[in-house]
Amino acid sequence: MSVGLVALLDDIAAFAKLAAASIDDIGAAAGRASVKATGVVIDDTAVTPRYVEGLAAKREIPVVKRIALGSLRNKLLFILPAALLLSQFLPWLLTPLLMVGGTYLAYEGAEKLWEMISGKHTKAIDDAAAKKAVDEDRVVSSAVRTDFILSAEIMVIALNEVADEAFWSRAIILVVVALLITVLVYGIVGLIVKMDDIGLHLARQRTGWVQSFGRGLVTAMPRVMAVISTVGVVAMLWVGGHILLQGTYDLGWHGPYDLLHFLESGVHGVPVVGGVLTWLVDTLGSAIVGTIVGAVVVTVVHFIPRKKAHH
Template sequence: MSGLIALLDDVAAISKVAAASIDDVAGQAAKAGAKAAGAVIDDAAVTPKYMKGFHADRELPIVWKIARGSIFNKMVILLPVALALSALAPWAIPPLLMLGGAYLCYEGAHKVAHLFHKTDTHDSEKHIHPEGDGAALEEERVRGAIKTDFILSAEIMTIALSTIPVEDSLLMKGIILALVAVAITVAVYGFVALVVKADDMGLHLAQRGTGPLAAFGRGIVRVMPGFMTTLTVVGTAAMIWVGGQIIVHGLHELGWHAPYETIHHWADAAAAALPAAPGVAAWVVTAFCDGVIGLILGLALIPAATRIISPLITAVMSGFAQDRKKPQADETR
């Protein structure tokens, strides 16, 4: 009898350890997901544009295709790369994180600049609205969306990896990153599905509902254009803010402490000046300063991206395409 009681005590102890581990994984995954908010919001803001011009019955299948590509990006490609970096080259994580932060700053600043200068300075809109028709157009849109998702997913996974304690085991890191990948993909594309079908749902209620339901449907139809505009603005602001924050923290880790310490000092001063809500005051000042730095960096990167990097990528891709065509041409002779 005493042996059975001892066994039950051991089982209870093991269960407590397992429960604590699960709580720790869930907590770290939630923290990692929150840190990646800027990239997540932009992912949710950008994706609905790929559904424009398609019949309503194709919208959800397209969302599903993009979601499958997104989870493949995260789980099959980015997760092993992230774990390899963590095990073999942890020193490379901060520079890669800063590179991703600079990309977020550039994309956000590009959208801000586009408000004042309507001529587009890069080809992202061509990926969102490529030429074609029917099934070919759908596949082209899906490929464009998955390519965009890959960049944002890489940033999400890198940010998530940077929040996991270094002393955690490789297995623990893999579980946390996998949980983040699945949770963010479900959240983003579940939200996208709701957004792209909201108009149809509102129209259905307005036409077939009665009384309050019909009024609710008409309200949805009226609100959605403004909601999409707001979502784009919030996504852009989040990209710039998070990108600037990543750059400031990265510089601090690499030894240039002035920007981080200055912002921290201003945030402390704001918190002292507003004792009723010191946390809010400190966050607003920090976010504002990070956003200003992100916007300045992003605007500075636009000429380099459009005049140097983009033409270089185009030239390299054109060279690869020509090399692939040459053997085919030789075979036909």
Template sequence: MPSGLIALLDDVATIAKLAASSLDDVAGAAGKASTKAAGVVIDDTAVTPRYVVGLAPERELPIIGKIAWGSLKNKLLILLPVALLLTAFAPFLIVPLLMIGGSYLAFEATEKILEKLLHDHDHEDKLMDSIDDPRELEALQVKSAIRTDFILSGEIMAISLASLEHLSLVTTAFALIAVALAITAGVYGVVALIVKLDDIGLHLAEKPGAGTRAVGRGMVRVVPALLSGLAGIGTAAMLWVGGGILVHGLEEMHVLTFIPETIHGLSHSASEVVGGSGLVAWLVNAVGGAIVGLVVGGVIVAIVRQVTKHPEKLIVD
């Protein structure tokens, strides 16, 4: 056998051993990164079901499948390469980019709250209401969902990346791939289950047995309220996740540090009052983040609405 081939096989064997020894590192890193991104994952799960509400039941799972595929492509083909480039050449940009994404989430949530309070609807909602062709409506819903998912996926990948900064580039890449696969499967698996709960309830309602039928009828009644509640949870999650990212960014960049210091101080004090409860500390931090998100989102909404109301302000003489 030629010596070059022997050397190549030896190198392949060495790489395989290294890969095998690194699996635990990758799995551990992916698990840690997924935990760090849990808030955005909750947001993603809560937001997505609204994109299939009002569409034909038989199209719900295919639409979720299209959104999931678009989400995976977002993560692996766009966000993963960008994340690795940032790690290699510009790690100092990770926190500012996270803060930009957090500001967008806060803006989206604040906009939704204002629309609800003012009984207003954005241009996209009005456009969807005016479409009669189911295929066109489906395509628009999928496109809108994938666009929203891109922002949320960007936050997930950036948060994950920030927790993997101590790893090598190769291990980071594999960990981010694991995060992308696991989170996409988890989020859209749960979404698929949620949107089919009413069908499951109808199926149970037709089964023999009074108890089974009662459970089925109860599920059918509960699902609309569940979907409505998820929309509210999604908006709240956008606020506290976006605001939390902003608070963390201020702390990391040593800017306006009195904001994170005040929130952390209040969470610590509240936790001590109830015997060191971690849940209370988390809740205070979440509320503090939501308040910051509401303030930042409100400022952005005011600017955007002013500009869109008077587009001539964008024209430079």
């Protein structure tokens, strides 16, 4: 009996080690998948604060919470099942879908870049002052619709990173990614939209340096928002271009990807800064591709129809 008990304990210990290893593998894979989606996460974080502009300060966090819950529903109830079914039965379709999403990101980035250069603003920004008159349900609905596109891109990027995992492992990893990304994005968004209030609170304190820090925080926030918006545009162009380069390579057109890889290899061996230069070359090359593709789509969507209408 003692021998049987020892064997049973050994089996339990082996199973526990296997389970722990599986958890570690899933955690590592979820981490890799989340990192791959960083560019889209930056974009999501940069876009969302605009939806609470004009709302009463006490309603900002509740509205952000509602948008976050809508984002989580998007990921878990709609995008996740569809992505898993595609990966199981039509895995060849993931790369084209990913490229469609990359093209959309490039288009969005190029459109925002054009607005910066031309001085024009998107309808969302133009309507920011009017949002006081818009009820919260409409604000949340609009934000959740925009989030759906970005969330779909995040989940497909994550799925593409773990496509070789077993079905249930993929499902668990994507659930973890959905939770992590949603908490990260809307936690940062909540902090950003309340930063003015935090600064005002600190500015009312008696301690001199605390008051100065609070006033500096309030003064700096418009610039911080401008930087976030710029980073979001660059991220869209970079991530969109990188997705397109990788997608064309996977589909058999190796030229653009090989050229970028050749340029990377030229700076990789530079002492001390080789790694940084390699990253910069990859980022710049991907951003250029994203800008070119995005500019073509912007031209087709905005300028050609307008020219036909004029004629």
